Each structure stands twice: as C-alpha cells, then as structure tokens.
Amino acid sequence: MAAVRNGITLTGLCKEYRLGKTTVRALQNVDLEITSGSFTCVAGPSGSGKTTLLNLIGLIDTPTSGTVHVAGEDIQGLPEKLRTRYRSRTLGFIFQSFNLLPVLDVFENVHLPLILHRELTPLAKKQRVLEMVEAVGLGDHIRHKPFELSGGQRQRVAIARALVTHPLIVLADEPTANLDSETGAEVLALMEGINRDRGTTFIFSSHDPRVMEHAARVIRLHDGRIEAA
Amino acid sequence: MERLSLCLRNLGRHAWRTRIILLIALLGAFLTFLFENLVEDISRKQSDMFGRAFSGHFLVLEKDIETKNSFGFYFYKPEQMLSPGEVDAVRMFLASLPEVSGTQERIVFSGLYYGTKDAERGFRGVAMDMKEFNRNFTDIYYASGVPLQSGEQGTCAPSWYEYSREKNLEIGKSYVFLLPNREGEFVDRSILAKGGIDYRSMPKDAIGLSSIFFDLAGFRALVGYQEPLASEVVGFLSDARTSGRVLPRIQAWLDTREPRLKVVSWREYAPIFAEIVLGFDVAMKAVETILLAICVLLVVKLTTFSIIERYSEIGTLRAIGFSRSDVTLQFTLEGFLAIAAGAAVGFLMAAGAIAVLHATGVHNKAIFWSYMIGDGFRPSFHSGKILVVVGVFFAVAVLAPLFPAIQGGRLSILRTLEKR
Numbered sequence: 185m186a187a188v189r190n191g192i193t194l195t196g197l198c199k200e201y202r203l204g205k206t207t208v209r210a211l212q213n214v215d216l217e218i219t220s221g222s223f224t225c226v227a228g229p230s231g232s233g234k235t236t237l238l239n240l241i242g243l244i245d246t247p248t249s250g251t252v253h254v255a256g257e258d259i260q261g262l263p264e265k266l267r268t269r270y271r272s273r274t275l276g277f278i279f280q281s282f283n284l285l286p287v288l289d290v291f292e293n294v295h296l297p298l299i300l301h302r303e304l305t306p307l308a309k310k311q312r313v314l315e316m317v318e319a320v321g322l323g324d325h326i327r328h329k330p331f332e333l334s335g336g337q338r339q340r341v342a343i344a345r346a347l348v349t350h351p352l353i354v355l356a357d358e359p360t361a362n363l364d365s366e367t368g369a370e371v372l373a374l375m376e377g378i379n380r381d382r383g384t385t386f387i388f389s390s391h392d393p394r395v396m397e398h399a400a401r402v403i404r405l406h407d408g409r410i411e412a413a
Numbered sequence: 414m415e416r417l418s419l420c421l422r423n424l425g426r427h428a429w430r431t432r433i434i435l436l437i438a439l440l441g442a443f444l445t446f447l448f449e450n451l452v453e454d455i456s457r458k459q460s461d462m463f464g465r466a467f468s469g470h471f472l473v474l475e476k477d478i479e480t481k482n483s484f485g486f487y488f489y490k491p492e493q494m495l496s497p498g499e500v501d502a503v504r505m506f507l508a509s510l511p512e513v514s515g516t517q518e519r520i521v522f523s524g525l526y527y528g529t530k531d532a533e534r535g536f537r538g539v540a541m542d543m544k545e546f547n548r549n550f551t552d553i554y555y556a557s558g559v560p561l562q563s564g565e566q567g568t569c570a571p572s573w574y575e576y577s578r579e580k581n582l583e584i585g586k587s588y589v590f591l592l593p594n595r596e597g598e599f600v601d602r603s604i605l606a607k608g609g610i611d612y613r614s615m616p617k618d619a620i621g622l623s624s625i626f627f628d629l630a631g632f633r634a635l636v637g638y639q640e641p642l643a644s645e646v647v648g649f650l651s652d653a654r655t656s657g658r659v660l661p662r663i664q665a666w667l668d669t670r671e672p673r674l675k676v677v678s679w680r681e682y683a684p685i686f687a688e689i690v691l692g693f694d695v696a697m698k699a700v701e702t703i704l705l706a707i708c709v710l711l712v713v714k715l716t717t718f719s720i721i722e723r724y725s726e727i728g729t730l731r732a733i734g735f736s737r738s739d740v741t742l743q744f745t746l747e748g749f750l751a752i753a754a755g756a757a758v759g760f761l762m763a764a765g766a767i768a769v770l771h772a773t774g775v776h777n778k779a780i781f782w783s784y785m786i787g788d789g790f791r792p793s794f795h796s797g798k799i800l801v802v803v804g805v806f807f808a809v810a811v812l813a814p815l816f817p818a819i820q821g822g823r824l825s826i827l828r829t830l831e832k833r
Contacts, residue, residue, distance in 0.1 A: 244732060244826045265736070272734025279830075283729040287422040297733045299415045345733070 192218040192241060192353070192385070197250035199236050199408075210236040212408040214250070218401075220352070221383040223376060225390055225399030233408040234389035235357050241387065242275055242355045243267045254353070272300050276346030278356035278388070282338040284330040284345075290317060291326045294344045301349065316344040320374060336367030343374060347384065356388035360395055372398045420747045423719075430715050431751050438755025439762070441708040442806050446763035448697040449798040454790070455693060471660060471678045473503050473667065474645035489522065489593040494642040499671055503646045506666055512659045514651040517541055518643035520632060524625070525591040525599070528581030536575070537624045538592070540632035556611030558584035564630040568607040574623045576609040584609050595637045602635065648676075705809060708752075712813035716748050720821040727821055728829030741815075741822035748814020756806040767792050 197214040200207050211233045218224055226234045239245035240252055243259060252260050259270055271277075284293045294316055298309045317326055320340040322333075330338055339359060346354050356375070360368030376398060379386045388399075396402050404411040475493065495503075495518070504516045520540040528534050543561045557577075561570055569590070571582045582588060584606055591599040610626055633641065648663075650656055656678060663676045720727070727740055735743075775790040 239827060242732065244830065268731075268734060268736040271732060275734075277729075277732045279729070279732075283725065283732075283830075285726060285729070288419075292418075292422075295415075296419075296730075299419070300734050300739070349734070 191220045191222075191255070192216075192387075193251075193253040194237075194241075195251045195253070197237075197240060197252065198248045199233070199240065199245065200248045209408050211240070211247070214408075214410055216403065216410065218385065218387060220255075220385055221379070222385055222387075223379045223398075223400040224385075224387045225396050225402045226387060226405060227390060227396050227402050228405035228411075229391055231407075232391075232405040234391075234405055236408075237405065238355045238357050238387065238389055241353070242277060243271055272297065273349065274352050276349065276351035276354040276384075278339070278342050278346045278354060278359045280358040280361045282330070282335075282342045282362075284338055284341055286330055289327045289329050290322055290333070290341050290344075293330070293341055294348050297345060297349050312348055313344075316348045317341075319347075319378070320344045334367070335363050336370060339363060339367075339371050340374065343371070343378075347378060347382075350382075351384065353385040353387065356386065358389055358391075360390065360392065365394065368392075368395065369398075416743065416746060417750075420743065420750055423723075423747055430719065434712055434715055434748070434751040435755035435758070437708045437711050438752040438806065438810075439759035441704045441809075442756035442759030442802060443763045443766075444704055444759075445701045445805065446760050446798065446802045447766060448701055449802060450763075450767055450795055451792055452694050452697050453795045453798055454792045471648050471650070471656070471663075471676055472645045473507075473648065473663070473674055473676050476673060476675045478644075489595060489597045489636075491595055491638065491640060491642055494520075494644055495646065495674070497641045499674065500641070500643050500646055502671060503667075503674065506670070507646070507648045507663070510659060510662070512650050512655040513648050515649045517647045518629070518641075518645070519647055520629065520642070520644045522593055522644065524593070526582075526604070526625075527589045528575075528579075529583060530579065530581050534581060538627060539624050540627040540629045542630070543626075543628040555608045558606070558608035560608050561626070561628045561631070563628055564634070565607075565628050566631040566635045567603065568605045568628070568631065570608040570610045570626040571606050572624045572626075573609060573611045575625060576606065579623070582606045592636055600636075705805065709809055709813045712748055712752060712809075713817055716744060716814045716817040717820075719747070720744060720817055720824075724824070724829045727824055728826050728831075731826040732830065737822035739822075741818045744818035744821050745811070745814050748818065749810045752806065752810035752813065756810065760802060760806075764794070767794060 194214050194216040197211055197216075198209070199211040200209050202208075214233075214237065226237055228234050236245065240247050240260070241254075243262075247260060251258050254270075254274065259267070262270060277283075285296065288296065291313055295309060295313045298304060298312065301309070304312070314323075314326075317323055320343055322337060322340055322344070325333060325337060330341070333341065339362075343354075343359075346356075354375075359375070360371055363371060372395060375386055375388070378384055388395075390396060473495075475495065500518050504518065507513045507516045518541075520538075522538045522540075524536055524538045525533055526536060542563070543565075544563050555570065556573060558570070561568055571584075576582045576584055587603050587605045590602050590604040592602050592604075594600050627635075629643075650659060660676055660678060667674045667676060730740055730743070731737075771791045771793055775792070
C-alpha cells in the first residue's frame with residue numbers, strides 16, 4: 185500500500201505477544217489509511233487490538249512485521265532519538281486514566297511536554313499553556329492539583345497537555361472510559377471542536393457505541409483484524 | 414529551572430524518603446569532614462609536639478655524634494661544638510625553608526646531680542633560650558616555681574618527672590650538679606631548682622623523660638663558654654609528613670656548605686608515632702568508607718523505590734516525548750539535590766563543630782588521646798580537606814542515583830504504562 189501524503193498508512197501490520205507457550209496475535213495483517221485531519225474512532229471489544237494499534241502508531245510498541253508510515257516516513261524504522269522526537273513533536277497522547285503527575289498543578293501538568301521544547305521562550309510557553317487551559321475550559325482551575333479536579337476536568341487537563349505542543353496527531357486510548365456519559369460527551373465534543381478548529385488528526389479507541397457516533401470514521405477491529413473501516 | 418522545579422516537587426512528594434537521604438548525606442558529610450580535619454590536625458600535631466615528633470623534630474649536629482636514641486654523647490670542647498658561624502648559617506638556611514616552622518640552638522649534655530632520694534643521678538641536660546620557652550613548638554611550660562630568666566646562671570628547671578614523680582628535686586632548693594666545662598671535665602656546681610617544667614601534652618606516667626633545663630646564655634656563662642657555641646640546632650616541621658622531602662634537602666645543603674654537620678630526625682619515637690597516626694588515619698578512613706558505602710547503597714535503594722513507585726509516570730513522560738536520557742537526568746537530579754542538600758548541611762555542621770572545638774579545646778586525660786592529640790587539642794580547618802569532602806560528596810551525589818536512574822530510563826514505555 186502506498187503511503188498517504190500527510191496521513192497515516194499501516195501496511196501488513198502484525199503484532200504478536202508470547203504468553204508462556206501461547207502466541208497471542210494482537211494485530212493480524214492490518215492495512216489501513218487514515219487521512220490527515222480526520223476524527224477517527226478505532227472500535228471493537230476488549231482484546232480486539234485497539235490499544236495495540238494506537239501503541240504502534242504512537243511508537244510505544246514495535247510491530248512483529250509490517251510498517252507504519254506517517255506523512256510518507258516509515259516511523260518504526262526511525263532510530264531511538266528520532267522516535268523520541270516524533271513522540272514529542274508530532275504526537276499527543278490522551279490516556280484512559282489521564283496519567284497526570286499528582287505533584288503538579290493544572291498549569292504545570294500542561295506545561296510538562298514544553299520542557300523539551302527549548303526553542304520556545306518561557307513567555308511563549310506560558311502563553312501556550314494558558315491558551316490551552318482556557319481552550320479546555322479550566323482557566324479557573326489553573327493552580328488546582330489533579331486530586332482537586334473531577335474526572336472530566338482531569339481528562340480536559342490531559343487533552344490540553346496533549347495539544348500544547350501543537351501535534352499533528354492525537355492518540356486517545358479510551359478517553360471516556362473512566363467518565364460518566366455526560367462528561368464523556370463533553371470531552372468528545374471538546375476533541376471534535378479542536379479537530380475542526382485546528383485540523384489536528386484525532387485517533388481514539390472505544391467500545392462504546394455512543395462514543396463511536398461522534399467519529400467521522402469508525403474502524404472496527406475484531407481479534408486483531410479490521411472488520412470494517 | 415523547569416526541571417529543577419519538577420525535581421523539587423517530586424522530592425516533596427517523597428518527603429520521608431527525601432528526609433532519609435538528606436539525613437544520610439548529612440551524617441556522612443558531617444563525620445567525613447570532621448574526621449578528615451581531625452586526622453590532618455593530628456598528623457600536624459605530631460609534628461610540633463616535643464618528644465613525640467614523627468620526624469617533625471629534627472636535629473642538625475656534629476657528624477661524629479651518635480644519635481641512635483637522640484640522647485647523644487656530646488663533646489664539650491669549643492672546637493667540637495657548632496661555631497656561631499655554623500649555627501647562624503644553619504638557622505638562616507632553615508628559616509628559608511617553608512616547611513620549617515622554627516629553629517632553636519641548644520647545648521645538650523649528660524650530667525649528674527645529688528638529689529633528695531638518690532646519692533647520684535644521671536640526667537639529660539638541655540640548655541636553650543628561655544625566651545622561646547613558651548613557643549608552641551617547645552611543647553613545654555612551667556608547671557611549678559618561677560620561670561628562668563634569660564641569661565640566668567646557676568639555676569635550672571627540672572622536668573615534672575624529676576621534681577614530682579621521682580621527688581628527687583624540690584623546687585626552690587639548691588643541689589650539687591656535675592656539669593661539663595669547656596675542657597670536657599665535670600665540675601661540681603650548686604644549682605637552684607627554680608622552676609619545674611611540665612610536658613604539656615605527653616602522658617607523663619608513660620614517658621618519664623628526665624631532662625633538666627638551663628637557660629642557654631646562663632649555662633654558657635656558667636660553664637665558661639665565652640663564644641655563643643651550641644651542640645645542636647633543632648628544627649621543627651610544620652607538618653611531619655614533609656620530613657621525607659625536607660630532610661634530604663637540608664642534608665644536601667649541609668654536604669655542600671657545612672660538611673662537618675648532619676641532620677637527623679627523632680628516630681627513637683618516629684616509627685611508633687608514625688604507626689599510631691597511620692593506624693588512626695586508616696581507622697578514620699575505614700569509618701568514612703563504610704559511611705559512604707552505606708550512603709551510596711541507601712540512595713541507590715531509595716531511588717530504585719522511587720522509580721518502582723513512579724513506573725507509570727516514567728511511561729507517561731516517555732510517551733509525551735521525554736527521552737531515556739531525559740528520564741535518567743530527572744532521577745539523577747532528584748537524587749543529587751537531596752544528597753547535595755544533606756551534605757551541605759552536614760558540612761556546615763562539621764564546620765561549626767570544629768569551630769566550637771577550636772574555641773574550647775579538647776580536654777582529655779586518657780593516655781591514648783594524650784599521646785595522639787594532647788590535652789587542650791584545638792582542631793582547625795584545612796582548605797585541602799574542604800576540597801576533598803566536597804569532591805567526594807559531589808561524586809556520591811552524582812553517581813549514587815545514576816545507576817537506578819539509568820535503569821529507569823531504560824524501562825519499556827509499554828511496560829511502564831501498563832503498571833498503572
């Protein structure tokens with residue numbers, strides 16, 4: 185499959201795990217194209233390979249075989265230094281359980297990825313953080329620690345942290361799984377708005393049909409294979 | 414600054430662990446700095462203590478004199494003694510050496526006296542300038558009676574051993590002494606035991622040096638030396654450990670300029686005290702090494718605990734773009750800050766303790782410590798030791814957290830994220 189310009193192309197992607205003497209095929213020969221600026225949901229039951237797929241695109245895991253091209257470049261073939269740079273500059277991560285640093289307040293958590301962006305001045309970093317915190321509606325909670333926030337607010341902080349570096353792609357692994365349906369809908373609406381306004385590519389996983397309704401495209405996985413895309 | 418702020422937050426999060434690291438580093442730096450300075454002081458103290466000098470006390474004298482135990486047999490004829498020209502030349506040369514803290518010219522001789530208990534008793538006579546009597550390097554002072562005046566004839570100051578322990582001489586009374594004259598004959602003279610001299614820091618019960626002191630000018634006049642002759646020039650090293658390089662330099666100069674003379678160290682006690690200092694130094698170093706090893710192991714263990722507790726955080730940091738070296742740097746910096754802060758406090762506390770001990774002096778009567786440091790020992794700061802301790806703890810602060818931090822940086826992102 186030819187690499188899509190400015191998009192993501194997965195070709196013959198396989199991922200196998202060894203569990204004792206058993207080989208688990210988490211992904212089997214996945215071919216997929218995701219266009220730049222899309223709002224895509226990877227859906228499927230638990231164990232279908234959703235998280236593995238996101239981990240391979242996010243360079244958190246390595247495939248057993250196959251390639252992942254982002255904007256025409258084979259990212260899995262990158263050396264460690266460039267893989268780190270790719271995660272820092274191109275990607276944003278949103279985790280199911282938020283993964284905020286408990287000792288840092290909202291401002292500091294959002295600011296965390298910018299520590300690595302030495303090209304930005306402290307003032308520019310501060311402005312970016314404030315802008316993102318306002319964008320996710322937490323301007324009044326800027327000095328709050330994670331334990332002082334609700335689940336929805338924590339996920340908003342995580343979204344702001346993922347977006348503060350202005351990434352091309354945001355990967356969100358079950359971003360609403362730990363939230364009630366109302367808060368989940370708010371978070372999804374926020375992600376949709378950012379996708380629409382900034383053109384950031386969102387790829388998120390879920391097994392909740394209500395979440396899938398928000399996606400412009402739903403990729404269904406079952407036992408590591410694409411059922412429908 | 415951003416990293417530093419993150420480190421401080423994390424140190425605050427693991428408050429009890431940070432406190433333990435601080436405490437360990439504090440204790441380690443405190444004891445290390447204290448011990449290092451004490452050992453340095455003791456080594457130097459050895460140099461300026463009379464009788465216990467580890468070569469720190471040396472003699473320049475006539476080559477033919479046997480000095481195996483430093484209580485040499487001396488000639489008393491003018492031509493057999495050091496001439497005024499020789500004495501001046503030697504003292505001038507010694508004064509030019511930075512390692513030499515002072516010099517004295519003396520006449521040392523063997524004599525006899527008829528004391529209170531014994532019919533006849535031999536002694537070691539030392540005639541020296543009494544104006545210098547209380548100089549630090551003489552290490553002796555009057556404990557009883559009246560100080561001898563410069564140029565005073567017919568008076569002596571017996572050592573504590575003679576006037577107190579053996580009770581052969583009573584301060585204030587006159588006794589018959591057989592003293593040499595300029596022809597080398599012994600002549601009866603009536604001598605007043607005017608003042609008793611104590612050895613300031615020596616264990617008097619263990620070492621009974623029975624010397625009897627005379628004023629040099631008074632002694633010369635008494636025995637008929639018209640010229641300012643001396644049997645030896647005594648030199649003192651500010652640090653006994655320099656003797657190995659200083660004594661050959663003196664000897665080389667003597668060979669060229671004063672071939673009749675030689676330099677010898679206080680050989681009798683040198684090996685004993687050298688071994689004591691060495692043993693003490695080794696013991697202190699062993700304690701310091703154990704402390705440092707405990708410090709390093711605990712820091713490694715506590716940093717490892719931190720890493721295990723923060724597995725998920727490491728995964729998050731790596732996912733948002735922190736490299737392996739960024740994670741390593743983060744944990745190393747946290748460990749470094751905790752150790753450096755603790756060590757700085759320990760260092761300052763040790764400095765405070767040394768300052769207090771310097772002001773009050775360490776008073777003790779125990780024989781071992783009396784040997785080692787004397788009574789009223791005043792430790793001081795040594796700039797070289799500041800560098801040593803700061804260097805050692807800087808290395809500990811960097812290296813101790815480094816190994817677990819590297820391990821933390823190498824963790825798989827996937828595994829760490831799964832740990833939540």
